[in-house]
Amino acid sequence: MVDLTPLVPIPAGRFLMGSAEFSADETPVHVREVATFELEQHPVTNEQFAAFVADTGYVTVAERDLDPADFPGVDPAVLVPGGLVFTPTAGPVDLGDWSQWWRWRAGATWREPGWPGPTADERPRHPVVMVAYEDAATYAAWAGRRLPTEAEFEYAARGGLEGARFAWGDEEFPGGRLMVNRWQGRFPYENTGAAGWVGPSPVGTFPPNGYGLVDMTGNVWEWTTDAYAPRHVVPGLADTAVDAGGRRNLLGSASGETSGEASEVRRVLKGGSHLCSPEYCLRYRPAARSPQSEDTATTHIGFRCAR
Secondary structure (H helix, E strand, O other), X not given: OOOOOOEXXXXXXXXXXXXXXXXXXXXXXXXXXXXXXXXXXXXXXXXXXXXXXXHXXXXXXXXXXXXXXXXXXXXXXXXXXXXXXXXXOOOOOOOOOHHHOEEEEEOOOOOOOOOOOOOHHHOOOOEOOOOOHHHHHXXXXXXXXXXXXXXXXXXXXXXXXXXXXXXXXXOOOHHHOOOOOOOOOOOOOOOOOXXXXXXOOOOOOOOOOXXXXXXXXXXXXXXXXXXXXXXXXXXXXXXXXXXXXXXXXXXXXXXXXXXXXXXOOEEEEEOOOOOOOOOOOOOXXXXXXEEEEOOOOEOXXXXXXXX
C-alpha cells in the first residue's frame, strides 16, 4: 500500500486574494478569510493514483466510452476514449489559437498520457495527469480527504507572503535560481527543460514555499472545488455572478475557451503548469486561475487533497 501524501497544517488567516497586474479574472483584489485546514504537501503522484485504482477498480473519465448523444453531429467513429495531449509545433505560431498545440489523442490515459517517453509506472513520483474533476474528487473521497477551494489553494500557495507576485516573493529568480517548473525557451515549439525536465517533474524537485508545500505553482495545474466566474465572486458586488456553464466540443478546453454542443460545469484550476511561458501564460503565480470543463483530462492537469 502506497502512503498518502503528508498533510501540512495551514493556519487560519486573512489575505489579499487576487491580483490587478495581469488578467481581469484575477480581480477584484479583496480580503478573504480562510479557516484552519490541512493541505497535501505535494500533488498526488502516479504511484498513489495507481494504488487507488488497484484498490477500487476505478475507471477514469478519459478511459470511458463517449455517448454519441452528448456530441450530436459528430461521427460516432471518432468518439473514442482519450484526452488532450500537448503537441509542440514545428515553429512559431499564432499564440491566440491554442488548438495548434493541443491534440485529442485516442487512448491517452493517466497511465500513458501521450507524450513520448516513460509511462506512469516508470514515473512513480511524478504528478498524475490526464485526470478529470470527477477522478480527482473520487480519489480524495477514497483517501478520506477532499479537494481544496480556490481561496484555500491561493492562501496556501502564498506561503504567508502578503500580496507577493510569486509563491516565494516578487523576484522571479532570487539569486539567479529557477524556483518553479515552467516552460523554458520559445513557446510552443522550443523547450530546453526546467532543471532538466521537459514536462512534469518529480514532486519536490523545486523549493518549498513558506508553509513547506511544493509545486503549488508550476509543474501541473490543480483542480479546486469552485465553479469558475469571469471575476472573483465577492459579496455585495453585483457583477460577479458565477459562470457555472460552459460548452465544449470533442477537443474540450485546454485554455478556458469553450465551444460545441455538450454543456458542462467549469471549475477553477490553480497553480499553472510546466507549459506556462512568460511570453504566453505567466500563470505560475498564486493569484492565477483558469477555467476548465469538469470532464476534460489533459497532460498538464493534476490535483492534491485537503482536509
